[in-house]
Amino acid sequence: xxxxxxxxxxxxxxxxxxxxxxEQENTECDIEAVSLHLDNPNTFFVKEADTLLVAxxxxxxxxxxxxxxxxxxxxxxxxxxxITAGATAYIESDGGVFVPFVNGTSVxxxxxxVHRFRIVSEDKAWSRIYNLSVKHRxxxxxxxxxxxxxxxxxxxxxxxxxxxxxxxxxxTGKSTWKNGNPGFKISKSSALPMDYPSTPVAGGGPDxxxxxxxxxxxxxxxxxxxxxxxASGSMFNGFFDVGNAIKDPxxxxxxxxxxxxxxxxMRIWLxxxxxxxxxxxxxxxxxxIVDEPDVYVVLYRNEDASGNKVQPDGNDMLTNxxxxxKGRLPHHFDANGGDMLSGNPIHGIxxxxxxxxxxxxxxxxxxxxxxxxxxxxxxxxxxxxWQGGYFKGAIGSKLYIDNLQxxxxxxxx
Amino acid sequence: MKHRIYTIIAALFVLAASANAQQxxxxxxxxxxxGLKSDGxxxxxxxVIGGTTPLPLPAEIRKINxxxxxxxxxxxxxxxxxxxxRWGVSLGAHLFWEGFHTSxxxxxxxVWLEQEGEIxxxxxxxxxxxxTDLLGLTIPILATFRMSPRWNVSFGPYxxxxxxxxxxxxxxxxxEGIGYIRQDTPTGSKVLISKENAMSYPEDFADHMVPxxxxxxxxxxxKAMRHLNVFGKLDWGLTNIWESNxxxxxxxxxxxxxxxxxxxxx
Numbered sequence: 123x124x125x126x127x128x129x130x131x132x133x134x135x136x137x138x139x140x141x142x143x144x145e146q147e148n149t150e151c152d153i154e155a156v157s158l159h160l161d162n163p164n165t166f167f168v169k170e171a172d173t174l175l176v177a178x179x180x181x182x183x184x185x186x187x188x189x190x191x192x193x194x195x196x197x198x199x200x201x202x203x204x205i206t207a208g209a210t211a212y213i214e215s216d217g218g219v220f221v222p223f224v225n226g227t228s229v230x231x232x233x234x235x236v237h238r239f240r241i242v243s244e245d246k247a248w249s250r251i252y253n254l255s256v257k258h259r260x261x262x263x264x265x266x267x268x269x270x271x272x273x274x275x276x277x278x279x280x281x282x283x284x285x286x287x288x289x290x291x292x293x294t295g296k297s298t299w300k301n302g303n304p305g306f307k308i309s310k311s312s313a314l315p316m317d318y319p320s321t322p323v324a325g326g327g328p329d330x331x332x333x334x335x336x337x338x339x340x341x342x343x344x345x346x347x348x349x350x351x352x353a354s355g356s357m358f359n360g361f362f363d364v365g366n367a368i369k370d371p372x373x374x375x376x377x378x379x380x381x382x383x384x385x386x387x388m389r390i391w392l393x394x395x396x397x398x399x400x401x402x403x404x405x406x407x408x409x410x411i412v413d414e415p416d417v418y419v420v421l422y423r424n425e426d427a428s429g430n431k432v433q434p435d436g437n438d439m440l441t442n443x444x445x446x447x448k449g450r451l452p453h454h455f456d457a458n459g460g461d462m463l464s465g466n467p468i469h470g471i472x473x474x475x476x477x478x479x480x481x482x483x484x485x486x487x488x489x490x491x492x493x494x495x496x497x498x499x500x501x502x503x504x505x506x507x508w509q510g511g512y513f514k515g516a517i518g519s520k521l522y523i524d525n526l527q528x529x530x531x532x533x534x535x
Numbered sequence: 536m537k538h539r540i541y542t543i544i545a546a547l548f549v550l551a552a553s554a555n556a557q558q559x560x561x562x563x564x565x566x567x568x569x570g571l572k573s574d575g576x577x578x579x580x581x582x583v584i585g586g587t588t589p590l591p592l593p594a595e596i597r598k599i600n601x602x603x604x605x606x607x608x609x610x611x612x613x614x615x616x617x618x619x620x621r622w623g624v625s626l627g628a629h630l631f632w633e634g635f636h637t638s639x640x641x642x643x644x645x646v647w648l649e650q651e652g653e654i655x656x657x658x659x660x661x662x663x664x665x666x667t668d669l670l671g672l673t674i675p676i677l678a679t680f681r682m683s684p685r686w687n688v689s690f691g692p693y694x695x696x697x698x699x700x701x702x703x704x705x706x707x708x709x710x711e712g713i714g715y716i717r718q719d720t721p722t723g724s725k726v727l728i729s730k731e732n733a734m735s736y737p738e739d740f741a742d743h744m745v746p747x748x749x750x751x752x753x754x755x756x757x758k759a760m761r762h763l764n765v766f767g768k769l770d771w772g773l774t775n776i777w778e779s780n781x782x783x784x785x786x787x788x789x790x791x792x793x794x795x796x797x798x799x800x801x
Contacts, residue, residue: 141591142597142598143593143594143596144594145594145597146594146642149721150717150721151721250722308718308726309653310653311653312652312653312654342651344653344655347650347737349732365715365724365727368728368734369726369727369728370727370729371732
């Protein structure tokens, strides 16, 4: 056998791999980050790092807002955009025409005016419009409430969104409750708005107005492919990084908003119907376990000793060492304080509406000066399955919620 | 790609021709075991290597990280008849188990998956791993040409029937940590995917493979001993392995497998 002919045969796979074509131009057109160049950032921002706005992985949102102190007055600021490689940025001029935007150009952000940017992909086939503004963070109040009456469909028309207290404003410039609905959309594209884990129930509240139903839902075949078989209905304040919902589901749920008061008590109307079969992450039923809802309020120090931002996520929202105060529904806990599944929950919520009072207990007294400087953040979090973050629970567990109130300590003048 | 196969064919002819020039062997000695114009059959055992691939490779495929064959067994026989000193035909039946594992880096690779009525679609950038096994029977009908006393080449169509095929794989981030799908369009939500939470291909993928494929086979036989051949062949699939209405993979894929082995001539 001739050596050359053997070599010819052996070369077949390599011939295939040598046929790599030229790389195509980028099709993406995202703003990845925006930065404002201020001589005195502390005049405007509570934290200097907030002059950089990193667009989350939820690149679906086209609204970007810097949040400055409630009393700060901002004018024209040199602005830099970081965009997809190869893409081109344009800004809408006064005449409504998009003109090329050069990084470092001053943009007038006075009076919360919104500027429209258009980003065009390298291959020129795709473009996105962004709305960029600088908004004032609302002044805190010593009382928060939410009756969940203001709800509407999101921009995609797929699921409902609820207005939240104004201090829960996020980097899209809006104050809305966060939940797992955007993640559910990834797994169950066919779901109608009322099939999502968090849905409004018109006329379902204890007072005959609307309430919210949080239901633990099956995530369907794609949820199974990703080993995330269920989604708990949820409602919380903070940020849901939908881009990370598959890669790092616990980390995707980022809890808390800066808060200048010391919360003392949460009051909320609840009723609960646990689903019939509790299942573990692999979908196997576990006998003798009854699903439980979760409701808690947490106050935490939002900066560590070196000045780095602290934001608890689904891994540590109840155990982060920067937590100073906590109030939670009663549950069984194991010897180490960890959540313990059981067949006889003690949360006391029944299928009839009742108002619950959850006091906040402090392990460290919040420092009034640090409170004033937005150095603490509050978490309010509600879920239909308390282990839903670990994809454990009973499909069909339903927690109905309404008329949430947070009472805080009065400040001395 | 096409010019490469011509190169291979040309190389085989050159080899055969040079072998011819060097041989002092007689046509009778290396001919069919009973006379020059005669019938016979050959039992073959070979090692199969190759892949199932889109042709040409789409621009979405940026890099082949790894490729390893799986299975790789071919067993069969050919009946042949020689009409003249140089020309004959053969008809064969070859059982095969062939397959491969490959890992490729892709950019903007369009994915469209339907599972129980749920659809997920978009553009994936990252690492795509594919494993496939094909088990079946190939029936080649070949024209045989004796280039020299010891060298035969044969060429002709074949038909493969698959008894079993598997096609599975997963997508995750590449070595640079980049792995995401843009939902629906390149401007849609960017969903990150990591190796720890890799997304697997749906289990029913292989159900969308066609049971029969057609192609062309090019082979050579070298008569090493009176009854023993060393042979090589290349099976070049010309029909898409996927059902025509299967949208999950946006391009056609063709089986291209080479075999080398030994054969016993009766």
